[in-house]
Amino acid sequence: MTRHLHLVPLHKNTRFLSNFHTNQPTIITKASSFTTIPWNTHLRNLSKHGQYYEALILYRQMLQSKATPNAFTFSFALKSSISLSLPITGTQLHCHVIKLGCKYEPSVQTALISMYCKCGLTELARKVFDEMPEPSLTVCYNALISGYVQNYDFLNGFSLFCEMRLRGVEFNAVTILGFVPGCTVPECLWLGMSLHCLNVKCGLDNDLAIANCLLTMYVRCGSIELARKLFDHIPEKGLITWNAMISGYAQNGLAAEVLELYHEMESLQVNPDAVTFVGVLSACANLGNQMIGFEVEQKIKSSGMRCNVFLKNALINMYARCGNLAKARIIFDEMPEKNLVSWTAIIGGYGIHGLGNTAVELFDKMIETGIRPDGTVFVSVLSACSHAGLTKKGLDYLDLMKREFRLKPRSEHYSCVVDLLGRVGRLEEARKLIELMEVEPDGAVWGALLGACKIHKNVELAELAFNKVVELEPTNIGYYVLLSNIYTEANNSEGILRVRLMMRERKLKKDPGYSYFECKGKTHLFVAGDGSHPQTKEIYKMLNRLEHGGVNKNDQNQEPRDVMGMHSERLAIAFALLNTEIGTDIIVIKNLRICGDCHSFVKRVSKIVDRLFVVRDATRFHHFQNGTCSCNDYW
């Protein structure tokens, strides 16, 4: 793309003509070419209709004629250079402004401030602002405040806002809109909340744009309840309001809430757009709800909506996470233009299914295609390596990431590598790697080491990892359970007691592990020992039959046993067997890690009934078929 457009310098009108080649729109008649107004009118029309490039060409033509640009001309021309992000053109325009004596025109100054801010040159913007004889106009403050905020200079934005208030300059809705997006880190939320109050006090709370903006602020700060409270108080919600809330829920992992809101939106006949669907698909991916995901895909197709790259990526992610890798791959292959996110989604998809080799191949292909990887795609490929046991490859990638792409590995990358080393028993190396990390290890890093200690039964190192991990994540029950299981295997009853005591002291209760299975568009949820499902009796009978060796064994009348202690994944599996046709795959989702006992159980069942079972747990997919599991290095 052209980064700038040479404008004709005022002193030498012909110099740049030769190196500029575009079809020039010539609508200007000779009679009008000497006066400014017709040029300005045309310029305004072009700029209004988004024909920015054409507007700048027209401006250049204007300079070649004898018409003199004025403040209006510059306002339009600057707007075009802002929209096209052409800093050099903007700077040239600034020179023209000075030469033609328009530099004290407020509209021109405001446009200049905005232009410099859009190009990331806030210091130059500030200079224009300071040169103003009396910078008391609200619009100028607005332009510079939003400019600072957009350039992540929150402090200067804040102090300018204070200055504005101190000087008694009136602020308006646009001021708030420009400033609020700066309050998107939890530390600044208090300021955002006071803006919210100020907003209400000044009667600006009917402005939907501000409400949307505040809503996004709460979402980004992780205050999802406050966001919802605000959402419920907005009397006339716009599509953007719905989208902001839906993607807010999606980003915070609240998938059930996303679907609920989406259905509410449908019932109110609010027409969703691509942004809505991206949020909904992300929720389907999190829930493993392929049915709704498929419905959304059909809806997109039937609505004639242009399926943009964001939507395609969301579809790939949804199908991959729901276990339908073939469908995800078809969408990926059919995409004419794949971006980094598309590659990340498909690589991650293969990774979580244990197909590390394919993931690695795709990653290499991506690099060949010339797409520069970022930290996130490295997380996908490193985790694929660890799930597939590609230890050397994974270590090579960590190196590649640092040396070739100059990317600083984050804690997430190290947790993959610790997992990678830990799984193959290189525990000592994993521990040393943690010590040498350039960033502070987080809970996931120590957690990965703890998990590896479980596989390789290293109690001593497990205790070290556990002490670190509970310091960082004292309420994550999973780690207590993991250590307790390690002690169980080591017959260390004293250790088990210690863990239990610790949990009691900290008032931690074991999170009920639940599993669910999607059947005929309905999701059936099971909690361990749950007896509330309408088919409970049949489920337990089925489990009894499976436990006793054969699905064909005719022991229908036997009463269910051990009802209370039944694991949720077993209940879901039995339910699935009762309610699906022979030959279909069974995909069950478990919120925590599948337990070792159930792992062996599903293996056995897969042999008995000759079906493919896919159990997705918190960390990976486990494919069970004919008595074996393709992710069986855990147990």
Added chain:
DNA sequence: GTAGGGTTAG
């Protein structure tokens, strides 16, 4: 006939 603003993917 002028200037300033908000929502989307892993």
